Each structure stands twice: as structure tokens, then as C-alpha cells.
Amino acid sequence: MKVNNLGLGIIAAFAALCLGIAGIQLPNPSKQIYGPGFFPLLLAVLLGVTAVALVVEGGRQRAAPLISLQPWTRNPVFLLRFAAIPIGVAFYVLCVGTLGFLPTVSVLLLALFLSLGVRWQLALAVAVGAALLMHSLFHLGLRVQLPWGLLEPIRW
Amino acid sequence: MLDAYLTALEMVLAPSVLLVIIASAAYGLLVGAIPGLSATMAVALLVPLTFFMPAVPAVAAIVTASSMAIFAGDIPGCLLRIPGTPASAAYVEDSYRMSLKGEPEKALGISLVFSVMGGLFGSAVLMAAAPAIADYALKFGAVEFFWISLLGLSAAVFIGSSSPSKGVLSLLLGLIVAMVGMNNPGAVPRLTFGSTDLMAGISLIPVIVGMFALSEVLRHMISPSGSLEIVQKKIGGIFASMWRLTKQYPWQILRGSTLGTAVGILPGAGADMAAWLSYAMSKRFSKEPEKFGTGHPEGLIEAGASNNSAVSGAWIPALVFGIPGDSITAIAIGVLFMKNMNPGPTIFLNSPENVYALFIVFILANLIMLPLGWALIKVSAKILKAPxxxxxxxxxxxxxxxxYAINNSLFDIWVMLGFGVLAFFMEENDIPLAPAILGLVLGPMIEENFVNSMIMSGGSFVGLVDRPIAGTLALVTGTVILWPIVAGLRSRSQPA
Incomplete structure (x- = not known):
């Protein structure tokens, strides 16, 4: 998705307004001249000035539409592959505690490999192999706490 | 100083550190050689591992991987016409055409040998200049550091990006993210939206990993898959004509290394810009400018030396002032803080042996680049085909x-995802990523130094400019900010 400078300016102006309001509302318990709200307000002003500059630049590029979709967004395969990443990350965060690291990562990798057109035998082998390798590196090597989940009875 | 250097040498030559250096070198070479994976991404993915290492091997891993990846980016450029890293893009046409002419070994040899020369030159400047500047910078107080940080930010925006307003937008985003949490003058929850996860602020590492690694993955998902056609699979001896080229183009090597180091020192203008500027300069002063872009070695030599010398140059402001020269040093500063090697002039007083160890690693990394780079070139056809x-x-x-690994926090994974998607859309809209990282790193430093300066001056802005060094820095910062605006207005007022 490509937004022209006018669109970016409008988004920046809205963000500046929100930031300014947040800055004003911040308490200043120690009654300092430049308390915790000073920098948010200063940045809100600078963001506002940048928004004006972007709107002026956007006004000059009249030919560019406010929002234009890139060619890949019209291809359902690319759209699905793109969506697979946030969905995959959400799947990991929500399921890793219950399923455990090894099953979650194996399923995640397998699904992504298949979405990219990798042969399923190779995809399955690499998914399980890579999950085991990363588990060894982070859990056994670096002592990062990775949940065992379903594999708790056979943890090593 | 000699004692500190000997201690440092002992630290670097410890088997565990040498092992880290060799492993990071191999990793940097591999990532750099695979098209689409950048040197910044190589470093971003390495940071979580450095969290589990002592200071010297942690910094050694970053330095080695980044130097190797910048060189290795030349290989796919030469054999596939796809620059492995943006720093190789400037001279990709020359190196690819050299390969088409049946001289891939000459193109790859130039990339390797002159990258090493540029890297060693930049390292020598780093070793000589950083302690001297730090010695002078010991006179600096909060006001001077405020101006230095502001100068770093403004230079990053106005020098490093094609559209200043988009550069400023990116920078402000980084500064706003840096304000989240309780680390502020009143120690109150700021921009936390009631979330306890945000009380300690947004961790730098998930942001970096998201912006530089996840965004690359997203980009790959929307690219058509296909096999890559390699120009020639058999590569002969790569060192054959290097001595002759060194004697033929000595000024180009020196000029490329000098300009590269200088550009590296400028905040926000890293190896990518160094290569483009050196290639342009080489063509401008060449006796045969018409041959550029046709497989001519001159620009390749100068720009190849330049981008590797910029890697070392960028460490000078990073070490002395804590101001990153490029996005790689922005990440490295995060690692230095993580390892209690807080950058600033006092780093040379507090932990000189660690800093000297860093210098030795720079030299070592550039020296081992020769054998490892040679080995990589020999097997490059296979690596380029990595699926x-x-x-x-x-x-x-x-x-x-x-x-996840830094804080064992699932929330950080959401942060990584959010910033990855944001970085993807920023790049789709030509908004540079580096200023956002600089803003995130420098934001807390600017606010702290500003508040301290104001407390010292009793709230008067005169206190920001009434000392000679502070006044000069204010003038330079004002010029850097105002010059592009004045130049833009002047060019608009002139008739077409």
C-alpha cells in the first residue's frame, strides 16, 4: 500500500494531535519546568510541522492518488503468503505455552514452507530438523526458557 | 597504553573469543552472500546471541559479522547482478559485466582485496582518531552532549535520506517510541496506555529484529519464487592481477578509503552512501570515465575500498559520543550498553582494554577476511543457490x-511483529528506517542531557549556547538543519 505525501501528512497531523493531548495530560509530580510532558509536546509540534511540509509536498504531486495498492496486493497468492507471517507469529505466541516449542515451531515452519511451494517431504524434514536445531541452540545452549508443552513427559 | 593493548590482545586471542570471531565471520559471509539478506539483518539476528556472551566476544561478533557481510554482498552482485547488500549496489554493473567478459575471478578478487585494504585503513584511522577525540571530549558536559546528539540526529536526516520530510518523519517515530515508559524526568508512566508491559519502555532489540529481519521475510513472501541464473560456475585464481591493479590505481585506493572513512563518521551516512559517493568521485576524476559501467575495474576498486572503510569509520562517533554512524552501529551501541560498556569519552578511562580489544578485532576481522573470503568465493556458486x-x-x-530471548517475554514478540509490519510499509513508501533507529537510540540521551542542562542553567535557554564549544556545536547543528531548507528555497526561486 502506497500512501502519497498528502496522505502521510494527514496521518502525521492526526498523530501529532494525539501526542500533543497525551503530553498535556501527563502529570508533573516534582513540578519541574521541563517535566515528563515537555518532550512529547515538543515532538508533537515537530510532527505537526513535518505534517504541514508533507501536505504541501503532496499538494504538488497531484498526479499521485491518495492511496494506491501495489500490484502484489491484487494477487491472492501473495496476499495469503503475506498474511501467513502475522498469523504465524500470532499462532506461535498463543499456542507455544500449550503445545510447546518443538510442535509449535514444526507446524509453523511446515505451513510456511508449503505456502511457498516447497515439496511436502522436504518441508516436513526441514521443519522438524530446524525446530530441533533451534531448540538445541537456544534452550540447551543459551538456557532460554522454552516451553515443552505436550512433550513435557519426555523432556530432555 | 601499551599495557592496556597487551591485556586486550590477550583477551582477543583467548580460544573462546577466536572461536566467536571465526563463527561470526562465517555467518556474516554467508548472510551477506545470499541475495536479499542485508548486513544489518545479519547483525540484528546476531544481537540476541550476544546477550549471552561477555563484552569482548559480544562486540567482536558484531564487528566481524558486519565487515564480512559488507564484503560478501559483492559476490551475488558480481555473479547474478543482484547486490547482496545495498552497499554493493553502486558498482554492481561493473562487476557483473566483468564476469560476463569471462573475468569473474578478477571482479571477485578486486572486491576481496580492496575491501580488506579499505577495512584496514578505516581501522587504523579508528585506532588513531577515537582516543584523541575522546581525550578532547572529556571537556564536554551535558550541554555539549545535547548538541552532539542533536547534530547526530539532524545529520542523519538531512544527509542520509533522499526526502528530508520522510527522514524527519522516521526520526520522530523513533523519538516517540523512545519516550514510552517510566524513564523520564518525572518517572511517571508515559505513553504506556495502561499496559504494565510498556512500563519499562520498548526494548531496542525486538524493534531492531522486527524492522530489519521480519520486514525482509515479509518482502520475500510477496516476491515471485524462481531459480537464479549464475553467470559462470568455474572461478579461477582470484589474486593473480591484484598487485598490478594496486600499482595501477594507488590514488583510487587511498581516496576511496579516506572518503569512505569520512562518510562513515557522518551520522546516518553509512557504507551504502560511501560506496555511491566514491564510485561517483572515481568516475569524475577518471581518465576513462566512459568505461564506467562496462566492466572497468577503477570504480570497483575505489568504491569497494570505500564501503569497508566506512564500517570502521562509523565506530568513531559511536564509541566517543554514543552517536551511531549507521544502522549497524546503532545496533552495536545497544549491545555496548547491554554489556555495560557505555559509549562516551569516559569509555577510554573506564574500560580501555575493552576498547583496544575492539580495535584489535577490527584488524583481525579484516585479515581473516582474505582466507575466508577466498574460500567463500570458491564455493559461492553453491551458496547463491541456497533455497x-x-x-x-x-x-x-x-x-x-x-x-523473546532477551526478557523471556511474549510481549516482545508482538513488538517485533508490529515493528516488522511497520518497517515493511515504511519501505513501501520510501520512508528510510535508519533515522527511526537513531531516534530510538539517541532519544533518551537527548532528553536527559537537555533536562540536566536546563537544571544547571536554571531553566534559561542561554545556558545551551554560552560556552564556546556548546556555542560552536549549536552553530554547526543550526547550519546542518537550515542549509538544505535554504538551498531548496534558493533553487525554487531561480527561473527554470
Missing amino acids: RDLLMPVILVLSILGA
């Missing part, structure tokens, strides 16, 4: 693990 469809999902899981 990216298998690699990218693995990089996604490594990004998840990297974001």
Missing part, C-alpha cells in the same frame, strides 16, 4: 526467538 523459500521461514522463527 530462500526454506531460509526465510527459519529466519522468521529466529526473529521470534531473538525478540
